[in-house]
Amino acid sequence: MAVGDEDDSLQLDSTTFLKRLATFHQQRGTALEAAPRVNNKPIDLQKLYQVVLDQGGYDEVSRARLAWRKVGQSFGLGNSNHAAAYAFALKTVYYRNLAAFEIKDRYNKEPPPKEILEQVTARGGDLLTRTVENYSLPSIEDAEPSGDDEVTTPNGGDRMDLDDPGSGPGRSTRGLRQAPPQRVLFQPDLSSSRQTRTATGHGQSPQPTTAPTVTYNGPSLPHSLSSYEPRPPFPLTLRGVTTPANNSTRFYQQVHQQHARLKRKAKNVTEPGCMLESQRSEDAGFEGPNIYVRTLQALKSGIPGEISYALHHLVKISHERGDKFRFEAFPGLAEALIEYILTITSEYYAVDWRVTYMEDVTSDNVLDAINGTPKLAEKMQSAKRIDFVDELWDSESVVHFENVMQAGLATRNLLHMEENAQYLVRETCLARDMLTIILNLPHDLRLTELRHYMWDIAECLVPYWVMPNPPRSDPLYQLLLREIQESPDRGAIVTCIRTLCRISMNLTAVNNIIGVPPEIITRVVNWCLLQDEELVGAALDFLYQYTANPINVALLLYKHKSRKCPLPPLLSRMASLLRHGETETQTKAVLQHAVPEIPAETIPNVPADLLEKLLQMDEPERSNVWLKCVFEEHKDSEITQIALWHAYQARFLQHSNPAAPNATGLLPAAEFIKNVSIIFETATAQVVNGVQNKFIIKGIRPRRHPTDPRHHIYLRCLWKAPGQSTPCNEYLPNADALKNHLWQAHCGLQYKEGSTT
Helix, strand or coil: CCCCCCCHHHHCCHHHHHHHHHHHHHHHCCCCCCCCEECCEECCHHHHHHHHHHCCCHHHHHHCCCHHHHHHHCCCCCCCCCHHHHHHHHHHHHHHHCHHHHHHHHCCCCCCCHHHCCCCCCCCCCCCCCCCCCCCCCCCHHHCCCCCCCCECCCCCCCCECCCCCCCCCCCCCCCCCCCCCCCCCCCCCCCCCCCHHHHCCCCCCCCCCCCCCCCCCCCCCHHHHCCCCCCCCCCCCCCCCCCCCCHHHHHHHHHHHHHHHHHHHHCCCCCCCCCHHHHHHCCCCCCCCHHHHHHHHHHHCCHHHHHHHHHHHHHHHHHCHHHCCCCCCCCHHHHHHHHHHHHHHHCECCCCEEECCCCCCCCCEEECCCCCCCHHHHHHHCCECCCCCCCCCHHHHHHHHHHHHHHHHHHHHCCCHHHHHHHHHHCCHHHHHHHHHHCCCCCHHHHHHHHHHHHHHHHHHHHCCCCCCHHHCHHHHHHHHHHHHCCCHHHHHHHHHHHHCCCCCCCCCCCCCCCCHHHHHHHHHHCCCCCHHHHHHHHHHHHHHHCCHHHHHHHHHHHHCCCCCCHHHHHHHHHHCCCCCCCCCCCCCCCCCCCCCCCCCCCCCCHHHHHHHHCCCCCHHHHHHHHHHEEEEEEEEEEHHHHHHHHHHHHCCCCCCCCCCCCCCCCHHHHHHHHHHHCCCCEEEEECCCCCEEEEEEEEECCCCECCCCCECEECCCCCCCCCCCCCCEECCHHHHHHHHHHHHCCCCCCCCCCC
16 A cells, blocks of 8 residues: 555544454554554544544654644643643554554555564654664663653743653753663672783772572462563663772873863852853753753742743743643742742833731732732822823833733733642732732733733632622722723723632632622623624623622613613513523424224215216327326236226226217227326236236225326215115215215205304
8 A cells, every 4th residue: 555545444434443453453463453552532542543544653643743642632641730641652662563463554665573562662763764783672761751752831042841740951852751770780790800900900800790590399389480580681881980099091081171161260250140152062961950940940039031031931831831830839939930920010100019928017019918908099199200201111111011911921821720820829829919919000011911911810810819898999899890981992891791700619608799880880781782602691691690699680770770871672682591502403203103094995985076077078188088087006016917907997988889970999909008107107908817817907906095187186975874885985075075075965954155153
């Protein structure tokens, strides 16, 4: 099968595919794991094979970044704190069960031997080009697997490894670790005498020997011990150490190089936290702490360059791997972000906020991180405003402003994780003070994005906050109402409405929305009339929370009477919204199972009015119309030709007297039988062989009720007089004729048109 051709195996069912796969592994001499599991979830090998082939095959998926995680999402393994480990486990399942099968089935090539494929780790790729000559077995350092090989956060030139928090320095992968090789104790040769250094050589080290084998005998020997075979000894990787005794020239060269590096470092002393490029290249062997600890320490350092570095990576990590940064695991991270966001206040007011964790707060520029700062909104209004020209910001202010935006975005991203939101509400009141300060800053277009970040942060935190009673005294509650009433920004309005509705949502406290101005209620009611699904949903949620309080319902009715809040349009709109998203469905139900119709035993009589019409026709039209009125198609029925011919004669022979005026003769029998096959598509003339041959017409049967040429069914009179065994059986064209027949023929009464008796 050529590359790019459609894989026929994907069209087979799972059972056939597993049989093919088992046959392949049996011929190859490898074991097949037919029902593998990852994270206690079953893995369908056929589905895994198809998903990997759709993305280009094993080599392409292993070469792409985070591709095995995307494959894992098809099996519910993508959203987890251990996504990397699950991705490598899924990769190992494919590597050991399907990789060699893919090479043979998809590319029609011979896969590499099992010694360099199934029996080694699944790390890496390039299986199509792997041979015994170009492949070397992985060493101990390379044996550590990785689900995605390496996940990095881009930085303008700096390489960054996203390790797990708390991992040691130098760790560049995050996958599952393989079992260490079996240890073989060193057994010295006691029989030989001690050799001198000259005899053994300076660069040689004693090699381990195989440990003696202990043999167990006896009838009670366990089967596991009797069948036990020790692993082959794993060769130790030894590296010679340069000493003055074995290589004095190289040893003193290294000493001089180290002294020269120390002298250069002493001349180029830099500020704490910074490192020259020359130092980075010379000390490349020491990678330092992982990226999470580096960003935290850089943010706390107070050095502008380090802060920019930390915020850049915080934004990247919070967007791509936000689950790695938990405030509880990195003490001081949330406080450092909030304190840096508050520095934007110095660009507009002559205030330098300081955070304290003491109980007593006396200064106007001190924020109480334990209990919250009282009268903070009044402090902002009384602060001295800095006069500046918007277009004349210096470079430091621009960089500072961009860093604050990044700090706000990183905080907003990290707080979308519920654990971080709960931690921030539980441990400190700084977030509440930050929202009050930032949202009370002057209306500057450059702060629009930061304001949206603050509203998103508030939406994440309010489910764990309890508002005071009454809530009108809370500055954040007042800011929400003011934004809904005055803001022209649709995005901010929707976020503020959702924030109001989610106050104390995850707590037992009741969200009591009171003190809402009439103007806000009017605006919310008008928003319900718009064709904006998101805004209408937020407005209806607000009205639901608002009307949950009986006092608010009374106020709403009072405002309606005073014509301050029109309720009829709202009620009409809400009635129409009840049908929002409705779909029309049809359900078919069998009320009564069909009962097969009992076929007629005799050919029905022709009603008088129909006979009168037939006598006015010429042959063969008359016989054709008669056949259609008293017979119908039925593929399983039959009638003898002689019976059909006799019925035709009995009906029209008395009206075919040649002496009578305008009389029409009968058709010959052969022509009449031939016309039957022409009129009815299912009718065929047949001969049934037997003692006496039987000539029949197959495919027609008599009707239970005759019809007129327009296919209107006649009604039969079932009146049975006393003493009679059969009913009347008179056919009438319609209900009025049947009623008139009953009155006259059977009741002896004269029926008058329009009479009621």
